[in-house]
Amino acid sequence: SCDYKNTFSAVYKPFVFCFCFFLYSYRSRIVDKIDGDGDGQVTKAELSTWISHTRRRHTTNEARKRFKDYDQKGKGGITWSDYVQSTQALDVNSPDSTPSPTSVIGRRLAREGRRFKAADSDGDGIITAAEFTAFIYPDDFFHMAEITLEETIEDLDKNKDGFVEEEEYISDLRGSSGLDLAAEKREREIFREDRDVDRDGKLSLEELRQWVLPPPNYDFALAETNHLIRETDQDKDGKLTKPEILQSWNVFVGSQATNYGHDLTAKHDEL
Template sequence: MIRPLLMCFVLCVVSGSSKPTERKSRVHDEERLSRLEHDDDKNFDYDHEAFLGEDEAKTFEQLPPEESKRRLGVIVDKMDSNEDGLVSEEELKLWIQAAQRKHVEESVERQWNDFDINDDGLISWDEYRNVTYGSYLDDPQAEAEYNYTHIMWRDERRFRVADTNGDLSADKQEFTAFLHPEDYEHMKDIVVQETMEDIDKNGDGFIDLKEYIGDMYTSEDEEEDPEWVATERQQFAEFRDKNKDGKMDKEETLDWILPSDYDHTEAEAKHLLHESDANQDGKLTKKEILDKYDVFVGSQVTDFGEALLRHDEF
């Protein structure tokens, strides 16, 4: 059986070899909030996942509007940490950060028992490898479509970086760093290395414009490029390639995929505030949030799901 992290890599390989239907992002800080496209002209799904976390957003999608609004009201009371009856931008930001941490923690918990085979409270590299690559290890010839040996080597390399005490076993924090390396300072180099290996097709240790665009979009003969491709070319020239040598090195790639000068959580808090602040006073009342509840949370138009998934906190 091939496990989730491996399948994520395989899907990246597949999408890189076929024409993507949508723009692909490599920016980890943005994907931390949601992997969905942020386009409010289409829907507010990105905002829902950013505000609630992916799992909770799916729960709200199954609720009728009135129940969705009621639960959002409960959340508003929790967000208002100083109990002044208003939700500030900072309180919004802190809530979004907490929602994302909860999503990561629950994701790790769901996978933990699958890999901790001997129930010793640790996941060894051998346990992870055997569970993830079991079918390949049993019969390498049956999995000949992909180079699983290389993928397994990459996993082990990342595992060793996450394994801060070097015992080849991961506790909860180390395993979280392995699964979500973008959240850990000591994992940034491996995130950059993996990204460059995926995109650097000519193996020169850099990402040039052709490789940069090719990672997001592959044009077909005589087909006109989407408008955003021209925008990305301009982004590469003006912002990505800081030293103007026609390619991105490791530092420039780091600034691209894990930007230190742009906080996506803060940007999302400002966005939600802007969308909902009817009187433009820089803070949100419960009424302002509930009036714009569809920006914050999803719901089902019918009564389906009214009795579903009533969590204790609601």
């Protein structure tokens, strides 16, 4: 009879070993890049700088690729008409092709039109590649803050009364992250104790502003850095060694330090 276990071990174990070695080597190179001065210690400043670099690289590259899809004539800028024509195959100058404001497409275009106008920082009616980055990543730009707030209200305020009630808040979280009972209980506590400042059972525009929009000069990269160090710094010296990072790699995969894991499939020279 055939010994399947021994056969599997003999044939596949070398491949498993090679794969694990490759994975370790690739992760190790990422850590080496984070460690800017190469001293074997990743400091808070180095990690924060790397996270900022990773985020900026991702948004810039993604915006550049998508911008080319809309700027098909290579003009270096796109008008609102160009955008609508590319995404919906509609002519905004033709009354016959204008969708109803209450239709799905009509509501989407109204929303995207507001965002387009806000992203057009010089108001010339043309969005450049740099302005297009703000259009598709409004959360990253301070001048897009009000649009971010407005879109959040649109998404959460299902009964359109201008407020976000507790059930609307919880319903959105259920849909986006799949809350279990314990998590839902905790989120309800957060809503009542932290979000709903005046304790009236709903979030006003100002309460939403405090929740959705970061305070001036808020450093997202530094906040993420503090979280990662808190979770992975085993000897609590305020720095991270390569072993500490590699042993807690799952934490890094879910963070901006690896672009939420996307850098694990990127080419080495793209990092």
